[in-house]
Amino acid sequence: MVHLNKSIREGDNADLTSERLTATFNTHEMAAHLHQGRHHAQRRREITEAIEKIPELHDSQPYPFMTREEKINEGARKLEAVTRHMEKIIDPNNAAELFHLNNEVLGLEGNACALHGVMFIPAILGQADDEQQERWLHRAVNREIIGTYAQTELGHGTMLRRLETTATFDKQTDEFVLNTPSITALKWWPGNLGKSSNYAVVVATMIIDGKSKGPHTFMVQLRDEKTHNPLKGITIGDIGPKMAYNITDNGFLGFDNFRIPRRNMLMRHAKLDRDGTYTKPSHAKINYSAMVHVRSYMISHQALFLASCLTIAVRYSAVRHQGHIDPKAPEVKVLEYQTQQHRLFPHIARAYAFNFAGAETVRLYQKVLTDIEEGDTSLMADLHALTSGLKSVVTYLGGEGMEQARMSCGGHGYSQASYFSEIYGVAIGGCTYEGENMVMMLQLARYLVKSVAAVKQGQGSKLPPLVAYLGQKSESTSLIDRVPNGGFTEYIKTFQHIARRQTFSAAEKFVKLIENGTPREVAWNKSSVELNRASRLHTRLYIAEAFVRKVNEVADPTIKDALSDLLHLHLNYELLDVATYALQDNFLSTSQLDYVRDQLYLYLEKVRPNAVSFVDSWEISDRELRSVLGRRDGHVYKNLFEWAKQSPLNRTDVLPYVDKYLKPMMKQQQSKI
Amino acid sequence: MVHLNKSIREGDNADLTSERLTATFNTHEMAAHLHQGRHHAQRRREITEAIEKIPELHDSQPYPFMTREEKINEGARKLEAVTRHMEKIIDPNNAAELFHLNNEVLGLEGNACALHGVMFIPAILGQADDEQQERWLHRAVNREIIGTYAQTELGHGTMLRRLETTATFDKQTDEFVLNTPSITALKWWPGNLGKSSNYAVVVATMIIDGKSKGPHTFMVQLRDEKTHNPLKGITIGDIGPKMAYNITDNGFLGFDNFRIPRRNMLMRHAKLDRDGTYTKPSHAKINYSAMVHVRSYMISHQALFLASCLTIAVRYSAVRHQGHIDPKAPEVKVLEYQTQQHRLFPHIARAYAFNFAGAETVRLYQKVLTDIEEGDTSLMADLHALTSGLKSVVTYLGGEGMEQARMSCGGHGYSQASYFSEIYGVAIGGCTYEGENMVMMLQLARYLVKSVAAVKQGQGSKLPPLVAYLGQKSESTSLIDRVPNGGFTEYIKTFQHIARRQTFSAAEKFVKLIENGTPREVAWNKSSVELNRASRLHTRLYIAEAFVRKVNEVADPTIKDALSDLLHLHLNYELLDVATYALQDNFLSTSQLDYVRDQLYLYLEKVRPNAVSFVDSWEISDRELRSVLGRRDGHVYKNLFEWAKQSPLNRTDVLPYVDKYLKPMMKQQQSKI
Incomplete structure (x- = not known):
């Protein structure tokens, strides 16, 4: 029998299969939307299968059981092996294929050449002259050095x-x-x-x-x-x-x-x-391009981290039974609880939104590269502002979602068998590296403040597309409840209103301080939290818009419907999250806020039947996920036990500390009596 | 010279000393308010000094360099040693002294007897009959078993x-x-x-x-x-x-x-x-008492975790210089940035608030114990509801603050030399253990819904003190900006209004669903996110009230003034955080919200000169803190280098993986050319 959800296999946990049977869309098709089209989605699956057949590319034991030295050794072992096998499995010049291969084989804890490809070689390419490249580039590319x-x-x-x-x-x-x-x-x-x-x-x-x-x-x-x-x-x-x-x-x-x-x-x-x-040097900006490069790709990588955590949590929530809704019926899947849905589904929507925004960012980055080659650097400032904002918002909100996912799994989420804490630990580093988030938000804010100045000087119509809305006028009230179905536009207008209002008020605070005699940089500092809020709202508006653009672009009606549900959920959840800004001056009314809440709960229910299929569509293999809790087959408990039995502490029944310290302590106490 | 801040020593980092010199209060006096009075605050210092003199009670090397087995061995070694020395250092019957001794010597990663004292012995005491206690209790107390x-x-x-x-x-x-x-x-x-x-x-x-x-x-x-x-x-x-x-x-x-x-x-x-x-059994509730016991003490323990992270972050922020506010002046302390202050100071206020609420909870728990002995179990439900809510809100908000503290330290916060990730990891477990937070919030919600029903039946005046406000009427608008200084009461009234409004609306949603024919437990589930929000607002109200009660109680004017600043900061920050609820029906006006924002920035500045002294007042010793970044003396960089040099990876210049895997990989590539 052919199922829409392509993760179904015979012998799987029945609760998980029952979730997959309610899918309203083909998960391979959805994967194509998440992973740069059908061809690459298919290549990802082929790469996964190829790795499956080469045992030396597999982890020799779970990472959580290894010391740091053992992990490093294991990482180098696989690095050498994967380098040998690479050309059989992927096209090494295809960055996306290489990325997937590395995720599966090497995993997310890094490797001995992690910076070599991402920073060292690009530095030679970008900063060494031709003669110097002759000396070092091929040696680096071939990993002689x-x-x-x-x-x-x-x-x-x-x-x-x-x-x-x-x-x-x-x-x-x-x-x-x-x-x-x-x-x-x-x-x-x-x-x-x-x-x-x-x-x-x-x-x-x-x-x-x-x-x-x-x-x-x-x-x-x-x-x-x-x-x-x-x-x-x-x-x-x-x-x-x-x-x-x-x-x-x-x-x-x-x-x-x-x-x-x-x-x-x-x-x-x-x-x-x-x-x-x-x-x-002739152009100071050139040095930024490596940073912008990394930041552009960071958005979708962070989306993948979040999706990994949600894959674990949503699958486990379908397997775990606890408590009763009907007191006479058996215990229910924890996925039935509204609180659990509210903890997880809006983050599924965010992971999708981040992915779509990330894909747009990479496209923009590639366009900027082409432009620069043609001598046009006009979009660089926009790209820099956009990636600064996205990098910060996505890493921060992603972290929030990953921790919610972990906690939604109760105690077992706290075990390293779930692998949550490692995924979170790696991902959350993104708040700090490649530009600390607060610094990034304020770099975006400088761009926004300049845009406000342009509007005030009557240049609003000339603003670049990313900030064009700053030059437009608001309605006096939100209209989100007037266009009940598919009213994405009114939500976007509401997000535009609040981002614009906050950007203007923060910029005005800054300008007023200067007018009152405060030195410019002191005024900037005194306005920085408000400016930061403006950057955040601006970026969240961009993310929502990217999601809307994506849904509008999709042709397949089953995919479009499913994504529309997720988008509705996203828009209502995000609006509720920033409602303080919308309620000011009664732009959003109290009854509209009630409407938003009702819509939120409605779309939690609508997303429910597809929840497992939404996470399955990311097609993160068990090998890549490295999580007992998030296994595709849902056989969690048996495998948790198998995992625990392998723990180094269980190699002997009685550990040395018992004889060495506990027993003397116990005797010492006895002798006192 | 006698300084108000008692952490000043000769030879300290000058930037940190300069912060301490601006203290407006005596940190020993503040410590007495945080640690159950002057006597115990003094005992804590004496215990710290006594431990200092006994080398076998010290860590033999930093925990982050040990494997899990080595850590367990080290933990048992110190457990045996501290058991031997205990009676010289503390009164073993004084739980607070034992707690401090354990924190310093054993640390927060647990030990072989962690559950023995907290769960095993209380279980025997609470559930074994007299003859059974005869058999097991003294053997357990004396650690024979x-x-x-x-x-x-x-x-x-x-x-x-x-x-x-x-x-x-x-x-x-x-x-x-x-x-x-x-x-x-x-x-x-x-x-x-x-x-x-x-x-x-x-x-x-x-x-x-x-x-x-x-x-x-x-x-x-x-x-x-x-x-x-x-x-x-x-x-x-x-x-x-x-x-x-x-x-x-x-x-x-x-x-x-x-x-x-x-x-x-x-x-x-x-x-x-x-x-x-x-x-x-005659009384089913009896079994709850162990859980309630642990939860009652959890609040102040969680406050201490948060305070530990803030101690690290605030001290480091005074030592770290980065960037310019005046372009001609040297780089400034990162503590000068409004964004850094906004990241840290409201969490200092929360740590204090949690501590004060925790102290109240323990007092209430002790009263309930006495009551029960006298056959009066009337307060048990209130205590259960209170601790359920506090446990959830404090663990969650605490985690938020700890991660902000870590990120505020940039890259170095990510190093285990900071010890942040371990403190966070231990503390955040509190969201899950002793009752998962969502479950706890809903247990409190049941209590709140019952209280609403009582109000609707005209019994509002008979509600217990913890929910008495539910029976009172709101003003039509907030008055927070009418009583500019010391207007704590109007803030509390505003928090009462929003907690009451949300509790009633959530309860009404639940009741209406039942009236429309939804089965009771299904109705409960469909209302649970809104009920959850009610529980959260109720608990945050309680925390704010506990802080106000504490400040009103303090006699010493320098302490009172400093705490008042922190309380003002708290009230404005918290109100802004939940402003969505306050803005509904224009209870809070847009201009009042602007007022709250202005007050927030004003009180960030007021707290600034005391920031380091507020964290110093917790008197968490370097031994207990286990953080290179948070050292009392502020000598961070030299010690980060010393720490890194001890890393196991640095025991040899060339690690085995290089010869075993990297070199073959490098040669293999060369041979291809």
């Missing part, structure tokens, strides 16, 4: 200008002398810097004739290529365990009069001649 | 009635036969069950003559007292690693026709005679 990108220092993160590491030009020997003048100047945090990399692109303040020329990048060999021992003058090591992501060896690095040739300065943009003549 | 309390099963948590483990009475042999009829019936989760305990109080469904008598408690020996080997018929082990709290061996337990004497059934309340005659 392994590298990373060393920017942040123990005492300095985002403020590039304040980096303390120095590269002083020695004209006599035609070399740079690298130094770490203080403890706070130690390079700190770069991934794979500690133990894996033998090269790094290092950011240091360049000094020529005693004068600082600001931060520049340098190719630095860190370790002997044969012995892997650190070179003389280099202090290097791992910064120690983190909240998560512990297969990656984030490292520290110090220099003590370490010399590199002048031509190890990356000279695509800035240059230094043999005679000490310095040429500035 | 180590026990735990085994209730939850793999497939069942909160639903006691559905527990599957059976204890079948065999009249012939005068024994109970214990069985685990399925995998889901395995006892699962009890702390210290896996490897440490040799006894347990086990909850099982009692069967007499083929008939179930419901859940009862039994004393069961699990392991041989000499060899510690599991007894025949017992399957036992550790359930595997968890999100946190991994020194404790949460365990599983299965029975295969395991026999215990009839008199191992705990018979204080229910009884079974030799001839099979069964006597029911």
Whole structure:
């Protein structure tokens, strides 16, 4: 028999199968919408199957049972193996295929080459001149050398200008002398810097004739290529365990009069001649592009993290029975509880929304790249503002959803068998890396404040599409309850109203402070929480719009209907969440708020029959999920027991601490009596 | 020189000292308000000093560098040592002193006797009859035997009635036969069950003559007292690693026709005679008292977790410099940023509020205990409702604050050197254990709905104090901006209004569904999210009231002024957080909301000079805090480097995985070219 939900197999947990049988859409089709079209969705499944057949690509035991050293060893083992098998399984030039392969085989806790592909090679491509690329690029691409990108220092993160590491030009020997003048100047945090990399692109303040020329990048060999021992003058090591992501060896690095040739300065943009003549880079923005690149892709990766947690929680909620709604009937699936639905379904909607917004962002990023090649940098500021906002909002709201998903599984969610805490730990790091969220929100706010100024100067009609709504007028009240079905537009107008109102009021607060004599940056600081709120509302509006655009674009009516339910749920949930802003000046009335609540509960019920199918559609394999609780087949309890029996503590019945410490304690107490 | 802030020492980080010099109150005095009066605050300091002098009570290395097995061993080592030294350091009968000693020495990741004192002994006290206490109590108190309390099963948590483990009475042999009829019936989760305990109080469904008598408690020996080997018929082990709290061996337990004497059934309340005659317990509520006991104390423990995270974040924010407010001046402390203040200060206020509410709860619990001894159980329902709500709201909001604190420290907050992730991991477990939060909120909601019914029946004036406000009438609008300074009362009235409005509307939704023919439990389920919101607002009102009561009670004007600032901050922050409810029907006007925002920013500034002193007042020692980032002396960077150098990965320059896997990978690639 052919089922719409493609995850059904014989022998599965019957409760889970019964959920899948109520699907109103084909999950393969939905997967195509989530994963860049039918072709790639199909490739993902093929890759999963190919991996299944190669045992050395499988985890040799669950990660939670390994020490950090064992995990790192296991990660390197699989990294070597997957490198050998790669060309059989995927097209290595297809980033999306490589991403999926890595997720399945290496997992999300990192690996010895995590930064090599994402930061080191792009740094060479973006910043080394042609001759330099000749020297390093093919060696890096072929992994003859392994590298990373060393920017942040123990005492300095985002403020590039304040980096303390120095590269002083020695004209006599035609070399740079690298130094770490203080403890706070130690390079700190770069991934794979500690133990894996033998090269790094290092950011240091360049000094020529005693004068600082600001931060520049340098190719630095860190370790002997044969012995892997650190070179003389280099202090290097791992910064120690983190909240998560512990297969990656984030490292520290110090220099003590370490010399590199002048031509190890990356000279695509800035240059230094043999005679000490310095040429500035022509375009300062160029350096941002690596960050924007990573941020653009972060949105959909974060959506995948959230979807992973929801896959676990929604499936488990269909398997877990607890309590009664009808006192005479058997215990119900916990998925029947409105509180459980309210905890999970709006986050399913968010995961979808983030995915759609992420796909748009990547498309915009690719357009900006093409534009730049044609000399047009006009969209860069928009893309930067958009990704700054999305990165912050998505990582934060995603974290909220992941923790709700974990807690919705009760005690078992707290066990590492669920793998929740690791997924959360890795994902939530995104609030901090690639631009700390508060800093990002305020970068977006600067863009919004400029847009408000443009509107006030009568230039509102010339604003770029992302902020065009700031130049438009509001209705005096919301009309969300006038167009009952499919009234997406009125919701969007309401979100536009509140984002606009908050943006204007925050900008006005800032301007008024300046007019009253407050220094500009002090005024900015005193307005920053309100500006932050504006950035958040602006970004949440964008996410809702991206979801609406997606639904409007879908042709297949079963997919469109299902996504429309999810979108309705999203719009009502999000509006309720920011209703404080909407209720001001009675733009939204009290009775409209009641309407929003009723709609919310209505759409929880509508989403209910498709809940499992919505998460199944992400097609995150058991291998990738690494969660006993989230297994496709729903056989949770038996496998929790099997998992627990493997725990290292269960290798012996009586652990050494019992004889060594507990028994003496017990006897000591007895002797007192 | 004598300073008001008692944490100042010579040689400290100057930025931190400068913060401490602006304190407007004596931190020892504030500590007395946080820690049950001057005497106990002084005892805490003395205990800290005593521990300092006994090296075997100190951690032998930082926990994050240990494997789980090493941690468990280290925990047992210190447990044995602290048991030996205990009577020199504290009065072992003083629970508060014991609590502090354990926090400092054993820490928050648990220990082999964690459940022994909190659950096993109270279970004997509460449920064993006098003769049974004679047999087991002194052996337990003296730790000749180590026990735990085994209730939850793999497939069942909160639903006691559905527990599957059976204890079948065999009249012939005068024994109970214990069985685990399925995998889901395995006892699962009890702390210290896996490897440490040799006894347990086990909850099982009692069967007499083929008939179930419901859940009862039994004393069961699990392991041989000499060899510690599991007894025949017992399957036992550790359930595997968890999100946190991994020194404790949460365990599983299965029975295969395991026999215990009839008199191992705990018979204080229910009884079974030799001839099979069964006597029911007289008062079903009695069994709740252990849960209520734990929940009553949880509130202040959770406050301490939150305060720990804030201590780390606020101190670090005074040490960390980043960016500029005045472009010409040096980089500023990150504590100067309004966004940073907004991230941290309202949570300082919450930690104080939770502490004050927790102290009230413990007093009420003690009163209820006295009442019960005098045969008066009238307050038990109120206490149960109160602790259910507080437990849920405090664990959830606390978690929010802890994660904000971590993120406010940027990358370094993500390092386990900060210890944030462990504190969060342990604390957030509180959302799940001792009654899952959603279940707890709905238990409170039942109490609130009953109170509404009483009001509707004209009994509003007879409601107990905790819900008396439900019987009162609202003003038509809020008056918060009419009494500018010290207008705590108008804020409380506003919180009362919104809690009352939501409670009535949720209750009415429930009643209306029933009137329209919906079965009662279905109606309850369909109203449960709204009921939940009511419970939350009710509890947050209580917390605000407890804070107001505390401030009104303080005599010392410097303490009173400082706490008043914190309370103002709290009231405005909380009101803004729930403003959606207040804006309905224009109870709060848009201009009043603007007023609340302005007040919020004003009180962030007022709290600023005391921020470090507010966290210092908790007097959480460096030993207890276990955080490099939160050190009292503020010497963060040097010690982060020292910490990292100790990381196990840095014991050798080149780790085995490099030669074993990375080099073959690098060569394999080279050979392809």
